[in-house]
Amino acid sequence: VIYINPPYAEATTAKTVTGTGKNKSGVAIQNKANQYFKSKIGSATNEVFALFMAQVYDKIQDGILAQFSTLKFVQGSNFDKFKEYFKAKYLGGFVVPANTFDNVKGEFPIGFTIWNLNAKVKIEQIICDVYDRNGEYIGKKNFYGNLPDSINKWIVRYQNDFNIQLGLLVSAAPDFQHNNQLAILSKQQERYCFNICKENLIISAVYFAARLCIEHSWLNDRDQFLYPNDGWKEDTEFQNDCLIFTLFHEQNKISCKHGVNHWIPFTEAEVNAREKFDSHFMSDFLKGKIKAESKENLFEENPSGDVSSSFSSALNPSNRGEKEGFSARADGTQVTSSPNATRLQAPAPLSFSPEAQAVIDAGRELWRYYHSKPNVNVNASLYDIKEYFQGRNQQGKMNFRSNDETYNELIANLREKLKTLAKKIEPKVYEYGFLKR
Template sequence: MGEKKFFNLPVNTYLNVWLDRPKPNSTEVVPLKNTVSPYTSKKYLNKWSDNAVAYVWSQNNDLQHTATQTALFSSVWGDGHGFYVNSENLRQASVVFSVRRLIKPTWINDRDQFLQPSEPLTDEFKNDCLIWMLFNGSNLTASANDLEWNDKKWSIVNHFIPYTEEEVGAPERFESDFMVRYLADKQLSPEAVAVLEAGKKLWQAYFTHTDEHNVRDELKLNRADVGWYQIRNALKRRNESGDVVPVSFTEFETAYKLLTEKLQPQVYELGFLRA
């Protein structure tokens, strides 16, 4: 039987204090409790930050919590406990997001704390983390109009679409091309490119049909610049309905699994977790 090692390390070595957290400004935004649902509790965070494009919920620093308390939103997570994302900290943000989500908690490791990296991070690792985050199930960025909160209607904008309108056959312009511009000068690994290409086919498939009213209402599909959460769930609803030719996720899932398997050992090799 093997032995489990425990490390008593100072909190200033923890991952959750690794990156600089942009400060909020006075701009009010709609707080969210999930992808497109406004927050309903009495205490909430509803301020944005200069040049922010997203918000990462990253509560707690141990493995047992990070699996359920790590997500990316297009507005603030109403309960706070996270940080704003802008072009300056996006690479760090994607590393933090991915590292917190890549390793599954077990009864053996669930109390382990995430640490700041002990080795230099390559551009390939950072870019792999960015693509992995963009297509993770906890990327809850979205675009939607008419979200009702605090007696007003609000809109949220998705800045995390890695394709142009022409590439995916969108019928209208996207409000933001932030991610396309951000990726333009990045050299991606073959594994990351495979995920991007497989994801593009799913985006294209989404725009070939218009969903039923109840699906459009549930997922707030009232804009062209929808997010990954909206895309994949709309396609799954279509597959379940039997009304259209099913869209296969196999190519995407295979590519994403290969990228995941590439990144997982690096969480330990780079010092984010200790075995």
């Protein structure tokens, strides 16, 4: 029986991932074990505890291994090769918050797991008892090792570099731990960014909302977001809920300081703006005046990854009109091209659930209050409005609160309504396979 309490040091850090720092020196790589196991367990050699496990498995193949460690070796996306090598029968275990251990920071689960090394079983799924920081039993938790492809492999299939860019979706590793890196921006970053255009706006919103509608906790920290099933494609209420969630979420950091703001969800009249907006794209989109694609092609994936065929109708409007039997007027209305009749069709606005409408209403009140102030930028985004009222500290970071109590009440109301909408979206995230319970 081998009992180990290995260190949790890892070569990569959050700063490594974001491109603002380097790997920790001397972690895992400066030893013979790393060189020996690199070909066997791949990038898992960056984790010291994984090297401990591999060494025990290599030297004592008929023992019982009991250990404290993270659960990365079960559910981590970098441990696929490790799981091909380390095959053992799970006998039981529990998880607790990591920061209940001395000198361990961060909110993630530490597991005590027991393995029979003599039984060569690939890790598919384990169930652990869960205890809180006070030692109270609070339930059970599934950890999966047989997960499908990630949500990032899904979203990239809708990449579109050909049409007008509305914004950029910052790439982040597909787990809760990295959700704080997820954002919608106006300006290109060093890291990979997904182009948002009218053709993939709904898909981008589904991705954004699926990842952020459930709050991060120590227990779900390493849970992976997955390639969904097709159920979401027919659920327009879910899609519209996700769009509104995305428009009013605070990790949507679109700013008019970095170009035209296409994300204003209201008209000038709705918010009493003193001047015309530079773009009416989003309010027109919500009113149904802008059609991204025919439903037949909107959610079509291209296995080759070449979006030129998936979005061919968007790139060739004349072909699209001929195929679908309509042409578009400048005001967004459509005219059927049937040889027997020409009939004007008014655009149908998007329909919203009561929860989504409550978010829109709360947002409108915030925009109106902003536009009641003198000398404001009429093209301001939600991020710009927050910056206007909250200001920044000496380090350049946005302050958490404003001295304007009316604004504080309005933004608090918007956040409350957004949380209610998030709760509505959450069950569909599991139903459509973006997460596993």
